[in-house]
Amino acid sequence: MKRKKLIFLLGLIVSVSLFVGGGWKLYKDFYLPRRNAGLWAERARAAQVLRRAVEQIEGHWFKGDQEGLWERGELACAEWLGESTNTSDIFLRCNPGFIQCLYGSGRPVKVDVGDIHYNVSLSADFQTNEKKSRVYQVSNRFGSDNPFSFHAGIRIKLQIQELPNYSQEMFLEDSCHEAFLPQRKYAYGSPTKRGSDFLWDSVGRLIVFDRYLVTERDVREWADFVTLPKELEERIRSSARAPALPSVQLLPQEMQAFCQYKGKTLMSALVFDAASFFPLRLNDPLPEFISRGPYPWGHREKDSFVYKIIQGDTTQINQENCQMLYAQECASKAAWKSFSRDSSSFAGLFQILGGVMEYLDNPLEPELNLKVSSVYFPFSSAWHRLGVRGHWDGEGHSADHFSMFDSTSGTRKEVGLDLPGGIDYFEVGFRCMREVAEERQ
16 A cells, blocks of 8 residues: 555655746746747847937938928927027037927827837926926036036937836937037237237047027026025026027126036137137138127128228128127117027127127236127127226126226227117127047047
8 A cells, every 4th residue: 555655745746846947947948948039039129119219309300390390380398498589590510498398298208119009208307406207317528627528418208108017217418509619810809900810729629619699598508407505596596588598697607607507618718709709711720810890790890790880881780690690779679689690700609799788708908808889889889899898896887886997009908888878788698619628638
């Protein structure tokens, strides 16, 4: 009896072993490969979906509103973008507000892979200082404290709705509104007699400058993601200016702090002049001397529309020319257009003369830190010339904080503002620049 039980038990053990062994072999040889193949196929499909979503988002980031939604009024994003009436669509390029406008309401990126439709969402987990949700986080690409070793942008997170286990982070660099200063010899300041200019060259240096002035949208975003002094934050948030207009409420130290936040420094007077003056010989980067005219659009003064206006040709005061130099007469003739394409210098600098005054860092002559040319002066004013500058003490915007100098004879004699009555407040904008370190080339 015991022997029969033992034989039965051994048989049972053998049978179970054969069953388990066969089951494992079946799992290993048939089920597991198919399962792994399914996972790899899913991963490959997810990678393809995410790649196509990234391409769409990069298209909106670097090229702006390709579908014309904003211009047709189909984007209800006044908080982020303002109205399109007097703003070029260039404003939407490298604009986090445009990305927020497109995707902040939960609108997904739609991707088709074969016959299957996928929806890719932008995570709204990022928050501002006021605990408001954003689909992006302002980020410095290299995480360095050196303002010349990194550049700014935004970080976003993508997730496939139909494949929730798959997500991806991406970084979008803020580079649409910059230009490289051509490597050549330049002159600083107002044109003087031949041989008496301060000359310098940028050969071997990669200097990058902002094409346009820093905007209201830019500084509001600064207040959203950076803890600022309470008074400064309140001043920024209380501004009712349109997002695309130049920011004009900051003081010099605040301007510098903003530029550092963007991984840059304030625009210098040397680089501003270098990018503004039209070279006499474009094909000669190292001329023996530098001859230049008073305006950024050509070399001969008498060929300029400004000269013709001064001579009495009022037909030259029109929409096109007012975008080149927005002077006092333009206020009743044409609206100021933000991010206009019409006012470029040879190097790609815009908003050079007219509009708002501009603060510049001037290491050579610190007292000459202000581009005075602005809407406050008529076309006939001597302030509407390159290299002519005044002084701002940086402590306020009322007229008593500004000093103007007669620089036509090389003197520093203070002169009157020659302004119409009632003006006692000046708007001052600014822009930033950076120098690309060699290891980042």
